[in-house]
Amino acid sequence: MSGSDRAVLARPQLTPRGRAIRDAALKLFAERGYEATTTTEIGAAVGIRGPSLYKHVSSKQDLLVAIMLDAMDNLHDVHALAVAGVDDVADRLRRAVEAHVRFHTRHRLEAFVGNREIRSLDEVNRAVVVARRSSYERLIRGLIEEGVAASRFHVASVKLASYALLDLGMGVAAWYREDGDLSEDEIVYTYGRFALTLVGAAG
Amino acid sequence: MSGSDRAVLARPQLTPRGRAIRDAALKLFAERGYEATTTTEIGAAVGIRGPSLYKHVSSKQDLLVAIMLDAMDNLHDVHALAVAGVDDVADRLRRAVEAHVRFHTRHRLEAFVGNREIRSLDEVNRAVVVARRSSYERLIRGLIEEGVAASRFHVASVKLASYALLDLGMGVAAWYREDGDLSEDEIVYTYGRFALTLVGAAG
């Protein structure tokens, strides 16, 4: 079973209003933070009062968890898709970084909230989200290790290089704007090449 | 008058207890976020009750503002010091990035809070902090522009390159630990070199 299948199964069907609420919550969480967002505001964003939200959603916390888990599943999926069937390790890294960066432009709110609001999760949910994030980080680090083992990459520190690549994605989520003067493709392409120079990949 | 002088003049003298309170607040703001930190907790961290804080501090918001402005002044200072008297533009960039990264290891809590809690500032304070941050970002971007103008650097986009360099610093603030297995010097040196390859500096 592919990651994509698992993800699809794991994601519950949402009614249109349920989806609208999640979208509104995502936007507000990104803008002012989870703690600073009130249920009244989320309600107002979809044209209802705060308490009416609870006909669709079990709690504010659950809204955050759902957003985060969905984003993490999504990120795993695009990664898997990006490297599937690609043999050359440099190609794999470049494609993985491109997918990483593209995800952070296309889902910048999810990525932003996913990175910043981990501490707003209660202990149980935090453990789940952190575990899923670590598993993703290991995928990137694994690619670098693979290249180093094959003498295709030359880095002072695998850890440092992988941190750098991951951090660049997060940075994108923080400043990217669809209507900005840097296009998605431009950023994706440039960062894909950054990645290769950064790990000292020849040619 | 140097940036350093200005900064010293602007920073009010703090009593030892006042400093302890600020340190405690910084730690807590970094750990759980400004909104999620209570005055009771800040007080407890220095051995007094919440209300007693107000004998030393005018508000929780002021505590945050003071921490942020101090950090921004500090960052400007280390930048100025790093590039002072250095002529070669590649050297200047490398030294600036080294200073940037070193700052983010040595003052990771301040940097972390400074980046994440901007939205917790009220409008007036936010404007001041954002302006000071933008001025710093312009310094870095200016260095890259200078190198490009002199045909020493070759980048697809000055903006993209400067974002990338700035984001790496922020990333460091998020994951660096003094007792981790990556030393400050190692990170600083590696990122200084990253910077040069990233802007396509020859040799």
Add this chain to the structure above:
DNA sequence: TGGAAAGGCTAATGCTCAGTAGCCTTGATA
């Protein structure tokens, strides 16, 4: 030695919030 300033404390104030209770309307179905 007396009095004032510094700096603790508890109690209270006034506000905001997430979430619940319970009611009402609407629209589909039997």
Add this chain to the structure above:
DNA sequence: TATCAAGGCTACTGAGCATTAGCCTTTCCA
């Protein structure tokens, strides 16, 4: 047409929060 579920609403509950009021002890100088 009677019923019932879905999904709004207002009013309420209970908790937590920053900050203020006002009191008490200690310390330090005149």
